[in-house]
Amino acid sequence: MAMSQPPSNPVKTASLEKPVIYAVDDEVMILELIAVVLEPLGYRVLTFPDPAQAFKSFVSHPQRPALIITDYAMHSLTGMELIEKCRAVEPEQKILLASGTVGEEIYAHSPVKPDRFLAKPFKTQDLAALVRELVGR
Numbered sequence: 001m002a003m004s005q006p007p008s009n010p011v012k013t014a015s016l017e018k019p020v021i022y023a024v025d026d027e028v029m030i031l032e033l034i035a036v037v038l039e040p041l042g043y044r045v046l047t048f049p050d051p052a053q054a055f056k057s058f059v060s061h062p063q064r065p066a067l068i069i070t071d072y073a074m075h076s077l078t079g080m081e082l083i084e085k086c087r088a089v090e091p092e093q094k095i096l097l098a099s100g101t102v103g104e105e106i107y108a109h110s111p112v113k114p115d116r117f118l119a120k121p122f123k124t125q126d127l128a129a130l131v132r133e134l135v136g137r
Contacts, residue, residue, distance in 0.1 A: 018044040019066035051077040072099035
């Protein structure tokens, strides 16, 4: 019986990989919820309770995430500061801002805006729908 050869076309294998989503929130329960909702839908969710750690990972990996879902109110950086830092590195980065403390007015006059906004508490189907809209799958 012949051994199967690894695929010779790396583009094909890359397309089969799950889209990576960064979830950034200082509330661990929210991170767990995002992972529980999105992983069964075919996404790979990397969770970060610290936005500085998320940014460090963002700049150190050559492969950018398909989407960043970030909370607004966090200890070391706000979600808007994280968005600004990420967009300075990758202007086309898709980002979903979620918040229970502020609304869309927080970035109304900002030169850098998230692609979408999700108010907390959110319905899991609303999260899934926005992720599908932004990433596909």
